[in-house]
Amino acid sequence: MLRKTTLKTRMILTLGLLGALQTLLIGGFAGYYLSESLYEEIGQRALMVSRTVAATPSVIQGVRARDVDALNHLAQRLAQTNKARFIVIGDHNAIRLAHPNPDRLGHSMADDDGDDGRRALIEGKSYVARALGSLGETMRGKSPIEDPATGEIIGIVSVGYSLDQVEATIRRYNFTLYGVVGLMVLVAVLSAIVIAGRFKRAIFGLEPEEIARLFQEREATLQSVREGILAINRDGIITTANRAACETLGLAPDTRLAGQPILDILPESSLLSVLESGQPDFDREVWLRGRQMVVNRLPVRQGDEIIGVVASFRLRDELDQVSRQLTRIQQYADTLRSQTHEYSNKLHTIAGLIQIGAHDKALALIGSEVSDHQSLLHLLLEAVPDPVIAGCLLGKYNRAREMGLRLDIDPDSQMADIPATLPREQLVSALGNLIDNALEATFQQTGQGGVVRLSMTDLGAELIFEVEDQGPGVPENAQQRIFERGVSTKGEDHGIGLHLVQQFLNRWGGSVTVENLTAGGSRFTLYLPKQPEEKKGL
Template identity: 75%
Template sequence: MILALGLVGALQTGLIGGFAGYYLSESLYDEIGQRALMVAKTVATVPDVIEGVQDRDSDALMALSGRLAATNEALFIVIGDQNGMRLAHPDPARIGRSMAEDDDDKGLIALVEGRGYVAVAKGSLGLSMRGKAPIIVPGTGEIIGIVSVGYSLDQVLGTIQRYNLVLYTVVGLMLLASVFAAIIISARFKRAIFGLEPEQIATLFQERDATLQSVREGIIAINRDGIITTFNRTATETLGLSPDTALSGQHISEILPENNLLATLASGEPAFDQEVWLRGRQMIVNRLPVRQSGEITGVVASFRLRDELDQVSRKLTRIQQYADTLRSQTHEYSNKLHTIAGLIQIGAHDRALALIGSEASDHQALIHLLLEAVPDPVLAGCLLGKYNRAREMGLRLEIDPDSQMTDLPDTLPRDQLVSVLGNLIDNALEATRQEKGEGGRVSLSMTDLGRDLIFEVEDQGPGVPPEQSELIFQRGVSSKAGGDHGIGLYLVKRFVDRWGGSVTIESLQGGGSRFTLYLAKQASQTPEAP
């Protein structure tokens, strides 16, 4: 950059200096020529000159031309008659000789055409710029002689050299100033790009682009004006845009009207792992402001479809449900087997057979109910696990035999549904055991008739005071002791609000509460700002 700016400065100052020098020389030559012509015309109108030419008084003309030459700083003033014969000359030896001998045009145009002109010629006094004018008698218009005024070109060249010295000094200073400015600009520019050379910047840009395209999350960056500056291919795919869509240069509101990047740009507060809706899709979004010298210059957002995380979460949920179910059944059946073994050992074979039949009958009835009323395997598995969990706790989970949940919409996330329903049942079991101990009962009824899915969970717990019916859904609020509570109902409320449903609490006569969950079959899926 220093070399480039220096060369540009040198070229500019060189061209300007050369043009100025040439223009100055031409101007001085023209000015000297016009000055010589003007002096010649002035001398030609002096009455003493006209009279001296008429009288051919060389002595008087010699003295007069010398004074006029000194007055006008001319090299010489030569006066001749109508034939071009010298009547006055700085060299007396040339008096009476023709002026044509040292005139390049040989025609003495001033005598022939009666007009003045400027010429460069080399005479007895050297190379000079000459102005020549005819001597005309006033009134008659008769041409009786000629005046030649000359200025030495050495004088002109000396003047030009003085001017050029000043000019080239200024040009040199301008060149030095250009180089100095190039050094300062280069230093500031290099600091701005962290001391990197252009080749390094190009390499980093290629690496950054390759990195962006290899990331499986969508990435979009905006500047301080909200204009998109960076994005990757995954961003267009995740947002459901055409692969040919050019996002760069567009305002973020044109691509994502429901975005909250501008709020992050204004507040400077980062956000991580937020569940939001973008273009009708549920996503996990991170937002991070970009700062330079303490000033926010933009925001970078990364996002991924919630479905991708849900796949992993769903698998883990199912594994946990299976583990809970197996653990509960293992514990329960271990106790049952010990009891049956004890009955056989004491000879109570009939009681042992009755216990085995009762156990098989209860499970068969539950399995038959779930197969008929809840064909969805995820929801059915959740209910079976909670049934076994209740028995392990010494409680009963009773499912209304008239329940029906066969019209679950495909868009309803199963993992979130079982998480919400599981939280309600777990809370009911805990509240019932707290109030009733073993032998308590929790009831569940379900229906998909109409436009909503309705789940009712009744417990025999201490109930929820009316003043806490809204507070209980806030994060961290719980009736249980300890700090690791107050999350379940918060997650329930959050999911219900996002899905466009509702959840209500009723106090039952005789104690206990009824939680009723309403979920629309056609969710509003109200978008949340990222």
């Protein structure tokens, strides 16, 4: 089976033939117009000379007198002067009185071309005729000779110009035309090669069939992706959208997004800002059409020019469900591990006291342990009814005891008015990171016996969490930088926890402050608005 012709070959053949055809058509029209113009010009010249000769007094007098010698001499002189092929003069019967060939004298002028000059002799009109006579093919101008005294037509003048010159001019033109046609075909082929090469590079060397197959694969891939996908061009017009985009945005399944301005579909969209800045944006949590989503936005570049933006997005709820489960499992695991370790130590201590007979001390230790946990549980049940946050604080309390530290929760704390839309797992992650940092800083500075204090309040329009430690404090020049990824006062392989806290605050519209305490240590204060500003969408 023969291999199909490539796109480059097809373009070269098409452009080459098109260039040749255009050149031939234009050249043919120009040649026809040139020949007709030349014929008309020579005809008008013959007609003008014939009129001039017919009005010459010596010609009129010679025709009256039928002076053949004088007329022939005059006709030859006038023919040379006007560069005419010939000048023939006849009487009122079209009998030749002057002719370049003496043998033709006395014969009818109709013998030359079949035209006896009737229009000039009878109708008195001057006209142009093209004929093949005894002197070759010529363009002839014929005019009547009138007697000025009587107005009577007494003869006729025929002035002829050879068409050999016209034919030679046309042949030269055709020769030039054929050369131009050949040159144009060559230029067209070379241009086609250059254009086809650039075109092939622009489409990455693919053939049309391959492009069609890739387009079908692209459509199938887009529709198979569960995430919503939208793409816009440099004018903010949607060029691509899959079915999942309509479903995720809560639009009707048959909504046609392609070709619509993005701001008409999503007035709160931020894709145009990405189009202007050219900066990609990954895993951004946004509110869109009343739904919380996770969005990735990536500019599309052609060379150094940004030609569009592609966005992928999915509901935050789907990720929250998995994240919530993992967070709770981790909390339960941390709590159980801490409690297991701590109670194991306590049980060994109680067993030792019993063995040595110190029953009173064993009972006191048991009572103290029960009292501490009962007071903590009572405080958490009263002040923090949310089980996720309460579980987190209980786990951090046990971890502090495992490290030989104490986590004091202000008994006046209150954290019950938490917005339902506030993601608990993100709040727990942020609060847990602050407490963990405080425990590590305190242990590093004081060893066992240090205290970390936590107070909470939901009064007013904000949720406020204060975490105080007994660590070395935070240098003033680092108090803003510690929230950047990879920046930490603990050394390498740190600087993630506070960065996650800052990301959560940015999404929710909250803030955090850092201050060093006079007695040593530092205080981190977390502010979370109960009604955050709605973030922009895609």
